[in-house]
Amino acid sequence: MTQLAARPARGAFDRRLLHRARGATVFIGVCAALGLARTACAVASAWLIASLIAGAFAAGKGLDTLGPQIIALAAVLSARALLASVQEAAAQRASATVKSGLRRQALEQLMRLPSGKRHSGETATLLVRGIDALDDYFARYLPQLVLAVVVPVGVLAVMLAAYPPAAVIVLVTLPLIPLFGILIGLYTRSRAERQWESTSHLAHHFADLVAGLPTLKAFGRAAKQTGAIEVTTGAYRRRSMALLRVAFCSALVLELAASLSVAVVAVTVGVDLVSAHNSGGMTGEAGLRTALLVLILAPEAYLPLRNVGAHYHASAEGLAAAERVFAILAETPENQDHRETATAPGQPSPNPDAAALTAACVMRTPLGRAPTIMFRRTVFAYPGRPPLPELSLTIPAGQTTVLTARSGAGKSTLMAALVGFRRPVSGSIAFDDTELSDLDLAAVRRSIAWLPQRPVLIDGTVAENVRLAVPDGASDPAVAKAIAAAHAPAANRTVAADGSGLSAGEAARVGLARLLLRADLLDPPVLLLDEPTAHLDADTEQAVLDSLAPYRDQRTVLIASHRPAVRAIADREVDW
Numbered sequence: 001m002t003q004l005a006a007r008p009a010r011g012a013f014d015r016r017l018l019h020r021a022r023g024a025t026v027f028i029g030v031c032a033a034l035g036l037a038r039t040a041c042a043v044a045s046a047w048l049i050a051s052l053i054a055g056a057f058a059a060g061k062g063l064d065t066l067g068p069q070i071i072a073l074a075a076v077l078s079a080r081a082l083l084a085s086v087q088e089a090a091a092q093r094a095s096a097t098v099k100s101g102l103r104r105q106a107l108e109q110l111m112r113l114p115s116g117k118r119h120s121g122e123t124a125t126l127l128v129r130g131i132d133a134l135d136d137y138f139a140r141y142l143p144q145l146v147l148a149v150v151v152p153v154g155v156l157a158v159m160l161a162a163y164p165p166a167a168v169i170v171l172v173t174l175p176l177i178p179l180f181g182i183l184i185g186l187y188t189r190s191r192a193e194r195q196w197e198s199t200s201h202l203a204h205h206f207a208d209l210v211a212g213l214p215t216l217k218a219f220g221r222a223a224k225q226t227g228a229i230e231v232t233t234g235a236y237r238r239r240s241m242a243l244l245r246v247a248f249c250s251a252l253v254l255e256l257a258a259s260l261s262v263a264v265v266a267v268t269v270g271v272d273l274v275s276a277h278n279s280g281g282m283t284g285e286a287g288l289r290t291a292l293l294v295l296i297l298a299p300e301a302y303l304p305l306r307n308v309g310a311h312y313h314a315s316a317e318g319l320a321a322a323e324r325v326f327a328i329l330a331e332t333p334e335n336q337d338h339r340e341t342a343t344a345p346g347q348p349s350p351n352p353d354a355a356a357l358t359a360a361c362v363m364r365t366p367l368g369r370a371p372t373i374m375f376r377r378t379v380f381a382y383p384g385r386p387p388l389p390e391l392s393l394t395i396p397a398g399q400t401t402v403l404t405a406r407s408g409a410g411k412s413t414l415m416a417a418l419v420g421f422r423r424p425v426s427g428s429i430a431f432d433d434t435e436l437s438d439l440d441l442a443a444v445r446r447s448i449a450w451l452p453q454r455p456v457l458i459d460g461t462v463a464e465n466v467r468l469a470v471p472d473g474a475s476d477p478a479v480a481k482a483i484a485a486a487h488a489p490a491a492n493r494t495v496a497a498d499g500s501g502l503s504a505g506e507a508a509r510v511g512l513a514r515l516l517l518r519a520d521l522l523d524p525p526v527l528l529l530d531e532p533t534a535h536l537d538a539d540t541e542q543a544v545l546d547s548l549a550p551y552r553d554q555r556t557v558l559i560a561s562h563r564p565a566v567r568a569i570a571d572r573e574v575d576w
């Protein structure tokens with residue numbers, strides 16, 4: 001289930017969405033201008049239609065007299081259609097701007113937050129489908145909201161000039177539409193939130209199931225998952241149908257209110273027309289034209305407000321997703337220094353801004369040549385777990401230290417802490433005499449090459465995977481050298497993001513090639529290697545360790561491993 005609490009419903013006009021993109025503000029201005037032009041077209045076409053009918057029926061005019069008016073009507077209707085398509089194009093453009101802005105900001109924030117905090121299936125659904133659902137908000141709802149303000153005012157002004165009683169009826173009944181719309185909208189909003197939770201849950205469940213399918217099949221439990229999927233999709237279907245029911249009912253209610261109001265206007269105008277023959281009021285061509293003008297214009301006053309209600313339902317899913325994106329953007333990265341950027345050393349940096357920032361930091365690397373690393377009474381803790389034992393440890397400068405503590409003692413945690421992905425709950429970490437918390441974390445990361453226990457892989461070739469280790473890219477020969485030194489698979493071998501296509505040992509050597517490439521090009525003074533030879537046979541292990549030898553020289557190297565061959569290259573072993 002989604003981990004993000006739904007926020008209270010916002011108004012119909014979400015300022016935060018518009019503030020996210022400068023283009024959106026221009027778009028609102030364009031919408032208002034186009035709305036005014038469309039109102040003018042609506043009034044002009046109503047007047048032309050009324051004149052044509054009144055001229056033909058009340059004054060008996062022929063095509064020769066009415067010809068210019070027919071041409072004018074065609075021109076006005078074409079202009080109205082053109083304005084509508086310009087508005088649609090502007091809306092799509094504004095929508096694309098806001099969506100890409102939101103996606104970029106959410107991704108940057110997610111990369112700053114501690115990894116593993118959020119489910120990937122749910123996040124992918126939010127960032128792809130959820131944000132895409134904002135199209136309805138920008139392309140339909142927002143333009144309609146502008147029209148809902150501009151059109152009724154324009155139409156009412158014309159009606160007031162032409163036939164004040166009809167204007168009064170419209171003025172009195174018009175607020176019923178937004179009133180009903182708001183009441184239904186408030187109800188829909190909570191349903192849309194629940195619908196979005198169902199969507200996230202389904203995505204979450206499905207992603208978990210697909211990832212765990214081999215294991216489930218191996219234990220003969222795959223068929224049992226059919227029932228669980230049926231339950232999840234059933235809940236999703238029921239919530240979708242409930243939301244659709246509300247949408248249809250709301251359209252019906254708004255339609256009914258508008259139709260009744262127009263009917264009252266029609267009856268008033270009709271009664272006036274009939275009684276005019278006795279009183280001398282609305283008679284002849286002018287009287288019929290006025291009556292027709294009012295009858296054609298009256299529905300135009302209600303239409304934008306009704307459409308706002310309908311489009312609100314269409315955009316509710318996008319708004320619910322946007323709430324969650326804003327919740328992500330508002331999160332404070334608890335495990336992170338406020339100065340850090342997003343790139344993990346030796347790990348891919350999908351964010352060019354972060355890469356550029358990291359590249360800038362290389363000019364002021366804070367770590368001296370081969371620093372001493374100190375853990376002083378450091379305690380790490382994971383949520384819901386007892387804290388790990390207090391640790392006081394000195395990793396000597398320029399030496400290779402092998403951590404041999406038992407499995408689960410916290411070796412990987414300690415390495416993650418050195419690159420700022422874990423923060424101790426008490427005690428401190430220092431490079432030479434400077435506390436990590438006083439250093440620029442982005443620059444610290446730039447000074448470290450880290451081979452994690454399970455290197456992150458992306459879809460692509462081995463070369464592409466290796467090249468990611470350096471934010472500014474690397475030449476083919478440099479990549480080839482690192483691949484050869486790490487005894488990694490051929491550069492053109494294809495790899496899937498889940499690691500399929502490579503054995504566990506081969507994947508580890510791709511990670512090692514990244515570390516070596518980083519060491520070659522960025523010359524970091526610290527190397528961290530977490531179980532670098534865990535899946536390797538003795539010969540390959542020795543070859544890899546031999547390749548590593550020149551890189552260990554003049555650097556502070558920390559390796560987590562229990563393997564005898566690795567322990568044999570240690571200047572110092574540490575256990576706790």
Ligand SMILES: Nc1ncnc2c1ncn2[C@@H]1O[C@H](COP(=O)(O)OP(=O)(O)OP(=O)(O)O)[C@@H](O)[C@H]1O
Pocket residue numbers: 116382383385388405406407408409410411412413414453560
């Ligand atoms: N994300 C996490 N959430 C909760 N507990 C965790 C998490 N990561 C690690 N731990 C726990 O913290 C402890 C230390 O884990 P860590 O991976 O650092 O140990 P390690 O010494 O590297 O183990 P190994 O040699 O098996 O790789 C373990 O008890 C582990 O279960």
